[in-house]
Amino acid sequence: MAEEIKKGLVLLDFWVSPFGQRCRIALAEKGLPYEYSEQELLGTKSELLLRSNPIHKKIPVLIHDGRPVNESLVILNYLEEAFPDAPPLLPADPYARAQARFWAAYSDKVYEVGSRLWKTKGEAQSQARAEMLQVLGNLDGELGEKPFFAGEKFGFVDLALVPFMPWLTPSFERYGGFSVAEVAPRLAAWADRCMERESVAKTLYPGEKVDEFITLLKKKYGIE
Amino acid sequence: MMKRNLTTHHSATLSAMERQEEDEDRVKLFGFWSSPYVYKVEWALRIKGIQYDYIEENLENKSDQLLEYNPVHKKVPVLIYQGKPIAESEVILEFIDEAWKHHGDRILPEDPYDRAMARFWVRFGKDTLSPPIWKWFTTQGQEQEAAYAAAVEQLQILEKELDGKRFFAGEKMGLVDLSLGPFSYIIPIYEEITGVKLIKEEKLPSLLAWMDNFLNSSIVREHLPPMDKLKLRCQAIREAFLKNTN
Numbered sequence: 001m002a003e004e005i006k007k008g009l010v011l012l013d014f015w016v017s018p019f020g021q022r023c024r025i026a027l028a029e030k031g032l033p034y035e036y037s038e039q040e041l042l043g044t045k046s047e048l049l050l051r052s053n054p055i056h057k058k059i060p061v062l063i064h065d066g067r068p069v070n071e072s073l074v075i076l077n078y079l080e081e082a083f084p085d086a087p088p089l090l091p092a093d094p095y096a097r098a099q100a101r102f103w104a105a106y107s108d109k110v111y112e113v114g115s116r117l118w119k120t121k122g123e124a125q126s127q128a129r130a131e132m133l134q135v136l137g138n139l140d141g142e143l144g145e146k147p148f149f150a151g152e153k154f155g156f157v158d159l160a161l162v163p164f165m166p167w168l169t170p171s172f173e174r175y176g177g178f179s180v181a182e183v184a185p186r187l188a189a190w191a192d193r194c195m196e197r198e199s200v201a202k203t204l205y206p207g208e209k210v211d212e213f214i215t216l217l218k219k220k221y222g223i224e
Numbered sequence: 225m226m227k228r229n230l231t232t233h234h235s236a237t238l239s240a241m242e243r244q245e246e247d248e249d250r251v252k253l254f255g256f257w258s259s260p261y262v263y264k265v266e267w268a269l270r271i272k273g274i275q276y277d278y279i280e281e282n283l284e285n286k287s288d289q290l291l292e293y294n295p296v297h298k299k300v301p302v303l304i305y306q307g308k309p310i311a312e313s314e315v316i317l318e319f320i321d322e323a324w325k326h327h328g329d330r331i332l333p334e335d336p337y338d339r340a341m342a343r344f345w346v347r348f349g350k351d352t353l354s355p356p357i358w359k360w361f362t363t364q365g366q367e368q369e370a371a372y373a374a375a376v377e378q379l380q381i382l383e384k385e386l387d388g389k390r391f392f393a394g395e396k397m398g399l400v401d402l403s404l405g406p407f408s409y410i411i412p413i414y415e416e417i418t419g420v421k422l423i424k425e426e427k428l429p430s431l432l433a434w435m436d437n438f439l440n441s442s443i444v445r446e447h448l449p450p451m452d453k454l455k456l457r458c459q460a461i462r463e464a465f466l467k468n469t470n
Contacts, residue, residue: 055348055381067337074343081336094322098310101318106296138296 005066009034012049012061014041016213018111018163019072020060021203025159026079028199030086042220073104076156089156096150103142103149104160109135111164114172118214119223129176133183140184147193154197158190162200165191166207171214251276252304254290256283258449258457260406261313262301267402268320270443272328314346317399332399345385345392346403353378357407360422361414361458362465372420379428386430390437401438408435409448413455417462 011027011034013020027034039049039059052061052068062069062078069078080090090097113135116128139161143149149157168180169191181188194200218224251269253276255262269276281290281300293309294302303310305323310316321331332339356378359371382404386392392400412435415421423432438444 055352064337069337069340070344071347074340074347077343078336078340081339094319095305095308095310097322098315098319101315102310102312105312105315 006063007065010037010063011035012037012039012046012052012059012063014039014059016205016210017059018167021163022072022160023060023062023075023079024203025163025199026076026089028203029089029154029159030079030083032079032083032086073101073108073160076104076160089159091150091155100150100156103139103157106135107139107157107161107164110139110161110172111167114164114167114176117172117175118218121224125175129178132172132176133178136180136184136187140187143186143190145186148190154194158194159200162191162194163204165194166204166210167214169207171207171211174211249306252279253277254279254281254287254293254300254302254304256281256300258454259300260410261299263406263447263449264313264402265301265303265316265320266447267405267443268317268331270447271331271397272320272324274320274324274327314350314403317402321399329396330398331402333393342393342399345382345400348378348381349400349404349407353382353404353407357411357414357422361418362462363469364466368418372422375422376427379423379431383428383431386434388430389434391434397438397441397443401434405438405444408438409451409454410458411435413451413458416455417459 009027009032011020011023013024013036015038024036037048039046041059045057049059049061050057052063053059053070056070058070060070060072060075062075064078064082069075076089079086080088090100110132113128113132117125117132120128146152148154149161165180173179180191195204251274253262253265253269255266255278257280266278279287279289281287283300286298290300290302291298293304294300294311297311299311301311301313301316303316303319305319310319317331332342353375356371356374360368360375363371391397392404397405411422415423423435425432439448
């Protein structure tokens with residue numbers, strides 16, 4: 001019997017995943033209804049996940065009318081293009097779009113470098129700390145005095161970066177021995193500004209919850 | 225006479241302004257002769273028929289201009305469009321397709337889902353395929369064997385995706401072809417240096433054919449790095465890595 005193709009949007013996700021949160025915020029900002037499907041990542045992965053992302057077996061996966069799209073930034077671009085009548089998150093001008101894509105991709109570094117802060121010690125951790133300060137400095141500099149990365153409106157870069165803020169504060173800050181408010185004050189203010197948006201406030205978990213989760217991961221992977 | 229002076233002055237000023245504008249309008253590309261990322265951008269510009277000024281960087285002594293244009297990564301390629309910089313080859317390729325939408329062939333497909341698939345495979349090439357290939361080339365012994373196995377596994381995934389098509393994008397090359405394209409000359413160089421075949425006909429026939437299609441395409445064959453020089457460079461890189469681990 002042929003499997004019926006499920007119409008509409010399904011998001012395979014994991015509650016605390018910042019990559020999944022990027023997609024959730026985008027879907028909310030665009031007013032697109034979807035079915036949220038919490039995936040078991042620390043145990044056995046579901047058949048649906050394995051079937052939808054056989055190569056990487058990771059979330060988030062956006063399934064649209066039965067067809068899967070993987071990788072958070074690919075999903076964000078897909079939502080822009082597949083739903084042209086929904087409010088856009090990218091600017092119209094090609095150069096501005098290029099800048100947005102550059103900085104959205106760069107924001108991945110916060111998570112990448114931050115993960116090394118709690119996974120490593122000694123020299124490797126110091127290196128990660130130095131890199132993190134550079135990354136935050138670059139982001140703070142790019143934001144400048146603007147309310148949001150693209151200017152007046154909340155957009156692509158903001159939603160790509162903001163899910164990492166509860167990982168930065170308090171967790172990455174503590175593991176790395178730095179303070180976002182000190183090294184990137186404009187970025188800290190921007191994070192508060194983003195939290196005033198319903199889509200962000202309703203999607204992100206408080207830093208303390210993320211911290212608990214990191215502690216859980218450390219235990220699971222036997223990291224001191 | 226006043227009028228003539230004014231006119232002369234006026235047109236001289238205009239010329240200077242026009243010249244400055246024209247100069248700013250000229251597309252520029254900061255590159256390095258062996259960088260595959262730079263070649264991807266150059267092939268894309270050729271697909272679109274865009275003229276550009278090429279500036280060769282000395283990566284061991286980067287120019288002030290490069291550092292000013294790409295302060296975050298300090299790398300090539302950097303494309304300068306109307307005096308403004310764009311960095312990261314993936315971003316540049318999408319930009320080229322959008323800025324010159326009506327010139328030449330489209331680099332990305334039209335359909336949103338196909339675009340998402342193209343972007344997925346670009347990422348795959350970068351995050352999943354490149355690391356084991358690089359590891360295979362820069363290690364030896366057990367570490368190299370493990371990397372080789374991992375690389376073959378990822379290549380088999382690509383083989384399945386290609387499935388006998390002329391190019392990943394179909395009849396004409398597209399984003400994924402440009403992105404993976406450098407492998408078509410880099411892998412044979414690595415194979416020659418290590419003495420090990422990575423892409424075997426029995427296992428990866430579509431990929432082997434694709435490499436040929438890519439290298440022989442009109443866009444690519446007109447513009448490839450100097451192979452002898454590249455081979456020497458790759459050899460030196462492998463030796464340096466092996467020395468470091470001993």
